[in-house]
Amino acid sequence: xxxxxxxxxxxxxxxxxxxxxxxxxxxxxxxxxxxxxxxxxxxxxxxxxxxxxxxxxxxxxxxxxxxxxxxxxxxxxxxxxxxxxxxxxxxxxxxxxxxxxxxxxxxxxxxxxxxxxxxxxxxxxxxxxxxxxxxxxxxxxxxxxxxxxxxxxxxxxxxxxxxxxxxxxxxxxxxxxxxxxxxxxxxxxxxxxxxxxxxxxxxxxxxxxxxxxxxxxxxxxxxxxxxxxxxxxxxxxxxxxxxxxxxxxxxxxxxxxxxxxxxxxxxxxxxxxxxxxxxxxxxxxxxxxxxxxxxxxxxxxxxxxxxxxxxxxxxxxxxxxxxxxxxxxxxxxxxxxxxxxxxxxxxxxxxxxxxxxxxxxxxxxxxxxxxxxxxxxxxxxxxxxxxxxxxxxxxxxxxxxxxxxxxxxxxxxxxxxxxxxxxx
Ligand code: IMP
Numbered sequence: 001x002x003x004x005x006x007x008x009x010x011x012x013x014x015x016x017x018x019x020x021x022x023x024x025x026x027x028x029x030x031x032x033x034x035x036x037x038x039x040x041x042x043x044x045x046x047x048x049x050x051x052x053x054x055x056x057x058x059x060x061x062x063x064x065x066x067x068x069x070x071x072x073x074x075x076x077x078x079x080x081x082x083x084x085x086x087x088x089x090x091x092x093x094x095x096x097x098x099x100x101x102x103x104x105x106x107x108x109x110x111x112x113x114x115x116x117x118x119x120x121x122x123x124x125x126x127x128x129x130x131x132x133x134x135x136x137x138x139x140x141x142x143x144x145x146x147x148x149x150x151x152x153x154x155x156x157x158x159x160x161x162x163x164x165x166x167x168x169x170x171x172x173x174x175x176x177x178x179x180x181x182x183x184x185x186x187x188x189x190x191x192x193x194x195x196x197x198x199x200x201x202x203x204x205x206x207x208x209x210x211x212x213x214x215x216x217x218x219x220x221x222x223x224x225x226x227x228x229x230x231x232x233x234x235x236x237x238x239x240x241x242x243x244x245x246x247x248x249x250x251x252x253x254x255x256x257x258x259x260x261x262x263x264x265x266x267x268x269x270x271x272x273x274x275x276x277x278x279x280x281x282x283x284x285x286x287x288x289x290x291x292x293x294x295x296x297x298x299x300x301x302x303x304x305x306x307x308x309x310x311x312x313x314x315x316x317x318x319x320x321x322x323x324x325x326x327x328x329x330x331x332x333x334x335x336x337x338x339x340x341x342x343x344x345x346x347x348x349x350x351x352x353x354x355x356x357x358x359x360x361x362x363x364x365x366x367x368x369x370x371x372x373x374x375x376x377x378x379x380x381x382x383x384x385x386x387x388x389x390x391x392x393x394x395x396x397x398x399x400x401x402x403x404x405x406x407x408x409x410x411x412x413x414x415x416x417x418x419x420x421x422x423x424x
Contacts, residue, residue: 008222015327017041030058033248035220040296071248101147125271202250234273
């Protein structure tokens with residue numbers, strides 16, 4: 001039996017898609033537990049590219065059952081479209097897809113207000129996918145769950161409760177108010193696709209674990225975007241950390257056998273919010289161009305900076321990481337030196353801890369590591385990696401206390417060094 005959680009250890013976009021895809025090759029089940037269509041997983045296999053926002057990366061593997069847990073928020077039009085795209089590609093996803101009937105639904109009026117808020121003075125710079133409003137309505141207990149929509153009377157009642165509040169908001173904002181009939185008519189064609197796939201994700205996952213299957217819980221976004229533990233208020237609205245897998249699916253923590261954190265060899269962030277190791281100017285532009293750092297969901301240029309080890313150490317703690325996967329090591333090739341943030345200085349005192357509540361006052365402390373050349377991408381074993389890369393990885397391990405199990409040195413599936421299998 002193996003039930004591992006894979007989480008982003010930074011601000012998202014760490015290359016989870018590639019790593020989960022790689023691990024999923026041996027998985028029986030791949031489960032999304034939080035977030036929604038704000039995520040964007042770019043999967044590259046044999047020169048083919050597939051971007052998914054809601055479906056787990058396991059869709060690429062015909063042997064893997066794919067599950068969306070209760071903690072996910074679903075944009076029905078995007079999910080229906082992704083299912084159709086996968087079917088058109090011959091991935092045969094429908095018979096192996098299970099969607100929690102407890103997952104909440106995002107309606108167009110929720111996305112519209114999210115996008116409108118991005119233009120305001122207190123903008124978070126969201127993906128505009130209605131994530132914040134959907135989770136807010138869920139917490140306010142006026143949300144609509146997918147399972148509500150397959151029962152006529154309940155659908156009208158639940159959508160009625162939501163629309164009542166939103167009609168009031170629309171009137172105040174001077175925009176067209178949503179109606180129950182309009183919302184139900186909008187969602188109906190998507191529910192024809194999604195309705196037959198609804199079920200109890202908690203039971204399905206429990207049964208798989210009991211049967212000794214290999215289960216991967218696939219995180220979305222990253223630790224520093226977590227609603228409780230991230231760089232609040234510049235965060236997403238869900239639990240992106242490993243604990244979120246338990247609440248988001250309905251699986252007990254004692255069932256989990258390992259937690260893998262994904263980190264880039266450097267750092268990126270999309271949207272607003274503090275980013276202490278950010279590189280403004282040419283060095284940042286270089287990372288963005290070489291690393292193709294543009295959002296998979298919004299196309300926005302990502303902010304780039306050096307690797308932040310106190311932040312990674314923080315991620316190791318709040319997630320209970322048992323292994324690390326370091327991605328995009330190839331992007332740094334050609335630099336004579338690679339600065340690593342190894343500590344922070346706060347009120348004149350140096351600390352190894354990530355000062356998550358005082359980042360505006362903290363100053364990163366850097367250690368310059370010798371760089372490496374493009375030959376890094378040819379390595380397929382740890383020993384074949386340039387010595388400078390091995391030193392860089394050793395520094396990461398020593399300062400986080402977590403072993404680097406996987407090193408990614410290119411976008412394709414085979415451009416990877418697997419030092420230790422993690423799905424065991
Ligand atoms: P939201 O999740 O759309 O509400 O956006 C909140 C913050 O999280 C913004 O800064 C987004 O840029 C960021 N964010 C959300 N999803 C992702 C992701 O998948 N990758 C990176 N950043 C994300």
